[in-house]
Amino acid sequence: MAEKSNILFERPEALLPVQNTYCPGCAHGIVNRLVAEAIDALGIEGKTIGIAPVGCSVTSYNFYACDMIQAAHGRAPAVATGVKRVLPDHVVFSYQGDGDLASIGMAETVHAATRGEKITVIFINNAIYGMTGGQMAPTSLPNQTTQTSPYGRDVTTAGFPIRVCELLSTLDGVAYAERVTVDTPKNVRKAKKAIEKAFTYQIDGVGYSIIEVVATCPTNWGFTPQGAFHWMRDNMLPYYPLGVYKDVKADGYKDIYEAAAARAAECPLVNKEGDR
Amino acid sequence: MAEKSNILFERPEALLPVQNTYCPGCAHGIVNRLVAEAIDALGIEGKTIGIAPVGCSVTSYNFYACDMIQAAHGRAPAVATGVKRVLPDHVVFSYQGDGDLASIGMAETVHAATRGEKITVIFINNAIYGMTGGQMAPTSLPNQTTQTSPYGRDVTTAGFPIRVCELLSTLDGVAYAERVTVDTPKNVRKAKKAIEKAFTYQIDGVGYSIIEVVATCPTNWGFTPQGAFHWMRDNMLPYYPLGVYKDVKADGYKDIYEAAAARAAECPLVNKEGDR
Amino acid sequence: MPKILVDEFYCKGCGLCVSVCPQGIIELDMGKITGKGYHPARLTDESKCTGCTSCALMCPDVAITVER
Amino acid sequence: MPKILVDEFYCKGCGLCVSVCPQGIIELDMGKITGKGYHPARLTDESKCTGCTSCALMCPDVAITVER
Amino acid sequence: MSEKVLMKGNEALAESAIRAGCRYFFGYPITPQTELAAYMAKRMPKENGVYLQAESEVAAINMVYGAAATGARTMTSSSSPGISLKAEGISYLVGADLPAVIINVQRGGPGLGGIQPSQSDYWQATRAMGHGDSHLVVYAPSTVQEMADYVYHAFDIADKYRTPVMILADGMLGQMMEPVVLPERKTEFIEKPWAACGHDNKRPHNVVNSLYLMADDLERLNIERFERYAEIKATEQRSESFLCDDAEIVVVAFGASARIARTAVKRARENGIKVGLIRPISLWPFPERAIERTMDTAKAYLSVEMNMGQMVDDVRLVVNGRRPVEFFGHTGGVIPTPVEVYIQIENLAEKVGA
Amino acid sequence: MSEKVLMKGNEALAESAIRAGCRYFFGYPITPQTELAAYMAKRMPKENGVYLQAESEVAAINMVYGAAATGARTMTSSSSPGISLKAEGISYLVGADLPAVIINVQRGGPGLGGIQPSQSDYWQATRAMGHGDSHLVVYAPSTVQEMADYVYHAFDIADKYRTPVMILADGMLGQMMEPVVLPERKTEFIEKPWAACGHDNKRPHNVVNSLYLMADDLERLNIERFERYAEIKATEQRSESFLCDDAEIVVVAFGASARIARTAVKRARENGIKVGLIRPISLWPFPERAIERTMDTAKAYLSVEMNMGQMVDDVRLVVNGRRPVEFFGHTGGVIPTPVEVYIQIENLAEKVGA
Amino acid sequence: MPKTHNIILAGFGGQGVLFAGKLIATAGLIEDRELSWLPSYGPEMRGGTANCSVCLSDEPIGSPLVLEPDALLVMNQPSFDKFIETVAKGGVVIADSTMIPKITMPFDVSVYTIPATQLSEEHDLKGLANIIMLGKLFKEIDFCSAETLDAALVKCIPAKKQHLLEPNRKALALGMDY
Amino acid sequence: MPKTHNIILAGFGGQGVLFAGKLIATAGLIEDRELSWLPSYGPEMRGGTANCSVCLSDEPIGSPLVLEPDALLVMNQPSFDKFIETVAKGGVVIADSTMIPKITMPFDVSVYTIPATQLSEEHDLKGLANIIMLGKLFKEIDFCSAETLDAALVKCIPAKKQHLLEPNRKALALGMDY
Numbered sequence A, B: 001m002a003e004k005s006n007i008l009f010e011r012p013e014a015l016l017p018v019q020n021t022y023c024p025g026c027a028h029g030i031v032n033r034l035v036a037e038a039i040d041a042l043g044i045e046g047k048t049i050g051i052a053p054v055g056c057s058v059t060s061y062n063f064y065a066c067d068m069i070q071a072a073h074g075r076a077p078a079v080a081t082g083v084k085r086v087l088p089d090h091v092v093f094s095y096q097g098d099g100d101l102a103s104i105g106m107a108e109t110v111h112a113a114t115r116g117e118k119i120t121v122i123f124i125n126n127a128i129y130g131m132t133g134g135q136m137a138p139t140s141l142p143n144q145t146t147q148t149s150p151y152g153r154d155v156t157t158a159g160f161p162i163r164v165c166e167l168l169s170t171l172d173g174v175a176y177a178e179r180v181t182v183d184t185p186k187n188v189r190k191a192k193k194a195i196e197k198a199f200t201y202q203i204d205g206v207g208y209s210i211i212e213v214v215a216t217c218p219t220n221w222g223f224t225p226q227g228a229f230h231w232m233r234d235n236m237l238p239y240y241p242l243g244v245y246k247d248v249k250a251d252g253y254k255d256i257y258e259a260a261a262a263r264a265a266e267c268p269l270v271n272k273e274g275d276r
Numbered sequence C, D: 001m002p003k004i005l006v007d008e009f010y011c012k013g014c015g016l017c018v019s020v021c022p023q024g025i026i027e028l029d030m031g032k033i034t035g036k037g038y039h040p041a042r043l044t045d046e047s048k049c050t051g052c053t054s055c056a057l058m059c060p061d062v063a064i065t066v067e068r
Numbered sequence E, F: 001m002s003e004k005v006l007m008k009g010n011e012a013l014a015e016s017a018i019r020a021g022c023r024y025f026f027g028y029p030i031t032p033q034t035e036l037a038a039y040m041a042k043r044m045p046k047e048n049g050v051y052l053q054a055e056s057e058v059a060a061i062n063m064v065y066g067a068a069a070t071g072a073r074t075m076t077s078s079s080s081p082g083i084s085l086k087a088e089g090i091s092y093l094v095g096a097d098l099p100a101v102i103i104n105v106q107r108g109g110p111g112l113g114g115i116q117p118s119q120s121d122y123w124q125a126t127r128a129m130g131h132g133d134s135h136l137v138v139y140a141p142s143t144v145q146e147m148a149d150y151v152y153h154a155f156d157i158a159d160k161y162r163t164p165v166m167i168l169a170d171g172m173l174g175q176m177m178e179p180v181v182l183p184e185r186k187t188e189f190i191e192k193p194w195a196a197c198g199h200d201n202k203r204p205h206n207v208v209n210s211l212y213l214m215a216d217d218l219e220r221l222n223i224e225r226f227e228r229y230a231e232i233k234a235t236e237q238r239s240e241s242f243l244c245d246d247a248e249i250v251v252v253a254f255g256a257s258a259r260i261a262r263t264a265v266k267r268a269r270e271n272g273i274k275v276g277l278i279r280p281i282s283l284w285p286f287p288e289r290a291i292e293r294t295m296d297t298a299k300a301y302l303s304v305e306m307n308m309g310q311m312v313d314d315v316r317l318v319v320n321g322r323r324p325v326e327f328f329g330h331t332g333g334v335i336p337t338p339v340e341v342y343i344q345i346e347n348l349a350e351k352v353g354a
Numbered sequence G, H: 001m002p003k004t005h006n007i008i009l010a011g012f013g014g015q016g017v018l019f020a021g022k023l024i025a026t027a028g029l030i031e032d033r034e035l036s037w038l039p040s041y042g043p044e045m046r047g048g049t050a051n052c053s054v055c056l057s058d059e060p061i062g063s064p065l066v067l068e069p070d071a072l073l074v075m076n077q078p079s080f081d082k083f084i085e086t087v088a089k090g091g092v093v094i095a096d097s098t099m100i101p102k103i104t105m106p107f108d109v110s111v112y113t114i115p116a117t118q119l120s121e122e123h124d125l126k127g128l129a130n131i132i133m134l135g136k137l138f139k140e141i142d143f144c145s146a147e148t149l150d151a152a153l154v155k156c157i158p159a160k161k162q163h164l165l166e167p168n169r170k171a172l173a174l175g176m177d178y
């Protein structure tokens, strides 16, 4: 991206000049932009393929300038795997909502992670099913009122929310898992860094990377955009603490393979030389 | 169960007087018996419903004396949920292989666990797809040779095994998760205790319980029954350490609800009174 | 002099830029309705803009360009 | 006196009981073939059985009864 | 009798299911059936029933399988892509002879397709809802009143024949409001001695299962099930005939498209064309007898559908070459207009001299 | 030309797919197709290709979707219950116009059913492999040689028409060994300018998608696709006619059951009955023309299938009442015997005076 | 004498056109007529447009989808542009002139403009522009009796929002009297 | 003169009947005949029985599933009991008498017994009872030329197991000469 010296901030080139279809003030728009900025920053638009499964961001195949594939609800990690196995030198990301990633797509999520697929997952945790009009998500908070938890999420019947970063961090294939948010310019900058780092880990073959973005759905939560960020800060952040949940490089390993081997040091078969 | 004074050990009544269909020396047979013994010990045969999904133990619906439901591959936790929601005062267990529970059924597994369904899952980790003739399982070890990893499981393409107890223990719905094995009389006794405890937690409404049994498949591993236990001890136990991974009561809580509330103490919505 | 340009084609009048501008110099233009029916953001006092890009960082519709 | 009874209807001759019996008093009866084609287990020295139930605990086919 | 109320089709399905004794609903959100689940979420807790949002359609249908196996009245609901995901589970329900009710509020396909009304899952519903030799009873309501009536009836049929029953609706019927008189609460239910609900030490253990490793056993079972299917075909065909007594042109249309066809038929009658409408209500069993009865006067048939031509096969199979059978339809969520259908009728009438 | 080798049908499918240029296989174990995956697991690493055991059939078909979207030749394989799980994914392939090959080595159903050979997924394959207005090209080989030939051909057809293609085999064909001459390695492939494989800053971005929120757009696309289907129907019907020139009784059978029917037909000919066999190889498009050509001599048709009667509908739709069409079959994994089929032929001949 | 009405109500999501449509349908229910109400649905919630079709008749209703409305209640420019050409000859259009700057008047259609949104703000009836519009529509096409319309209002306002009844009545009157 | 053979080979899993069948099929391949080989499949691996059907012919083979074998090679009692009644008139049965204590002799069928398992143990050919049986079958029904049979053996024994070739030849000879 050619940077003009008098421009401090402009639309990233990896976003096409089209209006997005998100509601006013929806965090999806911010995160879409951050992904595009990362693509620009790394200069990888021509070799990036994005996967847009069903959810409010489904039409993002129209927004990104890189090649895009629309995927079935929950199956983005499988689709991304198919793509990456054909094009191991390309960059593949999926951009998934909480319903998509953590409910219907849980098996695909866990397995892409444990396989250590060299893909980057951008995970928008807005504690709701946005696109279908505000049903309970796997990440909806206890007592949260939604269309399908009209009396507040009752954990005794609807169960507990899933903390995705915590869950996936137990898997050997995960190189990098961080939870961020985008409620302030400062946090937006942090989120951007995390996304760029995730792409870099993919490019360097370190392993699977996921960035969970604690986000908002003003429309279905029934708040203004500002009010939504408020509610999110008050209620979601205590439940979904921000931070790095796994970073194999920070842990001192080259990649997931080194880290996993160290964890399984006691197993003779794992450490059998020659067969690998 | 009427115990005759001169009998030190006999077939549990919850096992019907039929031959099981397992290969000679297969650990499935031992674990089937332990489940039946637990049912006898707790006197719950009449109000127990077992779920047998696809896998070598599929025909166990013929072995158990309690009511049984055969389930689709991987879907036992969903079927168990359906049953338990209708019959909350009954005892529901599923008996699942590693392919069933941790591969195709991963979404159902994670979600039944996070919902805190009051069911007991008996999970046979034999590092292979037994019934279909020895394909790689989600728990097959790195470098393990199987029909579909003929050159040894290559973690760079087939990914890493999943440690199920570790994974599920991150979820609030899990009351009790323990990994046991059945390679020696002593371990068999421990396994039996664990299974009984899991049923008790269910009956007491503490939450979801899972007992992972590190097991063998002499036929598809290509060992004698004794040799299989050897290989298992040498290679699987270092990878899948035995022990209790979660026990909310041992952690000092009455049930999963108390434990989860404590974990989310900082979230105002969670601690909102009155709505629950 | 730094300043921002709001592209009304993109702007949905969500007001996030308004609330994060440390200078308090953005407002929604209630006198205007865009094609999609929104009141777009506008800079009220160009002279005060520091070019901090806070507004642009928060804009979900990528409607803001910040220039020096 | 403790002893075990092996029900040949169930026994598949896997030999797990043989290898765990601390008294070493179980063997597979090579002279016999069950209906399913297995050599069933049998107690070789009733007098040595301690009734420890180790064999029964390991039997996957629930073929063993231990009596006192 | 209850009073007439104004309700969305999706809500009428939900309320009527509850009145039919359904206390266990397992679903997963999808447009255009979300109101059904939302309604259940509100009402079930008040009925001491269970509304559970499953993790997926696959999980939902298997929860239904579990609940049905205990003998409870249970239901799930989805729309086209979600129904495809239930295919294996539905086949299991059939294989294990379990009663349950499945709602498909169809939308345009294939793939993610669109969310506008469609009837393009006709073949799937009537012939291949999953693998194996299997069928379900399929009802196609065409008013909100029928949404209520047939979901209610579906539970009885499911129990009686031990079969899953599908309500094949569409986005239009699901979303629209009409006045509806809701059925009375059902209080008496059939016994289910086969249910796996805990034997309480009072009977041998029950097993719910669809696995038969011996081919002969499986064949025997399938043949027995097809005997039940034969009985269903004999006794459960449902349809409405409108102006068919002297009809030379017989329009065949179901569900939403039947409403449009009806307007067109009326208009054509006003213009002197002898045209009638057969509206299949049971799509499986297909109302062969109703069509057969029109054969005396009919010179041609016209199947009107919101798809690329599916039910027309069933019409052809009944007519079996005795008369021409034509098709008119729209796909992808486009709703045919009465005028379009009228033109088709007029053209066909001209062609066959009716 | 390659030499004749002895191979299982499942292995021939695998080897021939590799020779057709397939380098991306995604599957999940299920009897009776496990040898296919095992073969791929052995061979793919040596071909620099990918064998990946997916976490489920659902994941496998979506991996295929991803690989196909990049323009690669890719395949998945399963058996009946596993195919049902792929229904949504296959509908997405259709909706996004993606070429791919899907193998169904059928077993008895419904539900878990059995593992013996069956043809009871005919309807699913030909009419409703998922929701929406959709079709796939379906081939039914009946020898191990044809397993090799048609999977090879399938990749070309898939690429040419941008459609998924299914090989509908069964446990018998998958498990049996026969001599087979394997096809040459394919070296030239069609261009795929639509593929999402990274635009390399050389073209506008490509999008692979099946979502069309505007009903008109979706309808337009479906109609375009059905125009392609019309072309496929016109040019891709495949079948084998055996002793049909003067046949008064025409047996119609595909795949494994066609082998048995052939023996019965030969025997009946020896006994002086003028009987022939039409063996549909393309099940969709159904070889209507081949059947039409027998109409001059035929007095009756007999559909022989390993199910409760499915293809017989397609025979009836072609024959359209002009001649009687009967059905004989076994289900649940039971394989009909030549003698049984012979008796059916004899009876039918007597009935219609052939 | 009751007659058939095929009405479209259209505007932005949030303007309350679906609710206004439901009031008409409820009026039909109270008068025991044949009726249908069909919303547009889909991702419209996201700031897009929303509309519904309402039919009242004395015969069973065929297609509930109104393609040639004999009445159009319209509250924004995009909807006006989309539907104005579909109005049947002799039809009636009620347009919110606050929200629709560019109003065209097709031949053979009566277009009534009313600054409903502005009126609602002026009369402290924020959010009730839809009801003002409905009042105007009622005045022009008389789709039910006045008592019925009031009864419909009572029926459609949920029990715990009964304090909104009076403002709604005021809004209705405002539209009727405009 | 070549003739048609429809053979069933049956025994316990692990006795090698599928391999013996494959040898016959390979012989057919070498002699360029029409042939098929079809195993029973399923959860038989678990200690159950295994069998396969092999057809050799000069015409395309219809059903590869042999229902009335003209030759039966059988290595355990359950399989003997299951298949003996299906053997065609004039058919040949080779039965391993070590494994099949109860042998019946139907009318019009030639039953040859051979203690193959015992022979294999006595001659240090453990695990090759199946090949001994095959030798006997070859002697009785002559399904290919002797050179072909040897060539089939060479072809079917994998490269890295060539040390097994000689023992196999010995086993074959043992059966042929019994």
Ligand SMILES: Cc1ncc(C[n+]2csc(CCOP(=O)(O)OP(=O)(O)O)c2C)c(N)n1
Pocket (backbone or CB within 6 Å): A054, A055, A056, A057, A073, A096, A097, A098, A099, A100, A101, A124, A126, A128, A129, A130, A131, A132, A137, E028, E029, E030, E031, E057, E081, E082, E085
């Ligand atoms: C198989 C299937 N089931 C359900 C749907 C309907 N559906 C579309 S998006 C969605 C969930 C959206 O929620 P989320 O993934 O959290 O994304 P968000 O809209 O909140 O960003 C659902 C259930 C579908 N398209 N396909």
Ligand SMILES: Cc1ncc(C[n+]2csc(CCOP(=O)(O)OP(=O)(O)O)c2C)c(N)n1
Pocket (backbone or CB within 6 Å): B054, B055, B056, B057, B073, B096, B097, B098, B099, B100, B101, B124, B126, B128, B129, B130, B131, B132, B137, F028, F029, F030, F031, F057, F081, F082, F085
């Ligand atoms: C949908 C579906 N896919 C695949 C299969 C085939 N299948 C049967 S059992 C099984 C796996 C068995 O492995 P596991 O769960 O580990 O149980 P084990 O036999 O090892 O005890 C598979 C893949 C099936 N029956 N259904």
Ligand code: SF4
Pocket (backbone or CB within 6 Å): A021, A022, A023, A025, A026, A027, A028, A056, A126, A130, A131, A216, A217, A218, A219, A220, G046
């Ligand atoms: S519905 Fe919610 S998540 Fe979706 S675009 Fe609107 S605000 Fe964003």
Ligand code: SF4
Pocket (backbone or CB within 6 Å): B021, B022, B023, B025, B026, B027, B028, B056, B126, B130, B131, B216, B217, B218, B219, B220, H046
């Ligand atoms: S195949 Fe393996 S797991 Fe299955 S019964 Fe045999 S030994 Fe046990």
Ligand code: SF4
Pocket (backbone or CB within 6 Å): A025, C006, C010, C011, C012, C013, C014, C015, C016, C017, C018, C040, C041, C055, C058, C059, C060, C061, C062, C063, C064
């Ligand atoms: S943040 Fe962007 S969209 Fe929102 S008001 Fe400001 S410029 Fe407009």
Ligand code: SF4
Pocket (backbone or CB within 6 Å): C003, C004, C020, C021, C022, C023, C024, C025, C026, C043, C048, C049, C050, C051, C052, C053, C054, C055, C056, C066
């Ligand atoms: S750049 Fe900074 S100071 Fe300038 S308008 Fe934006 S937020 Fe305000």
Ligand code: SF4
Pocket (backbone or CB within 6 Å): B025, D006, D010, D011, D012, D013, D014, D015, D016, D017, D018, D040, D041, D055, D058, D059, D060, D061, D062, D063, D064
């Ligand atoms: S452990 Fe049981 S089955 Fe095995 S040999 Fe001993 S008695 Fe027989």
Ligand code: SF4
Pocket (backbone or CB within 6 Å): D003, D004, D020, D021, D022, D023, D024, D025, D026, D043, D048, D049, D050, D051, D052, D053, D054, D055, D056, D066
């Ligand atoms: S009870 Fe103990 S001592 Fe007796 S046979 Fe069994 S293992 Fe041996």
Ligand SMILES: [Mg+2]
Pocket (backbone or CB within 6 Å): A097, A098, A099, A124, A125, A126, A127, A128, A129, A130, A137
């Ligand atoms: Mg969400």
Ligand SMILES: [Mg+2]
Pocket (backbone or CB within 6 Å): B097, B098, B099, B124, B125, B126, B127, B128, B129, B130, B137
């Ligand atoms: Mg296993």
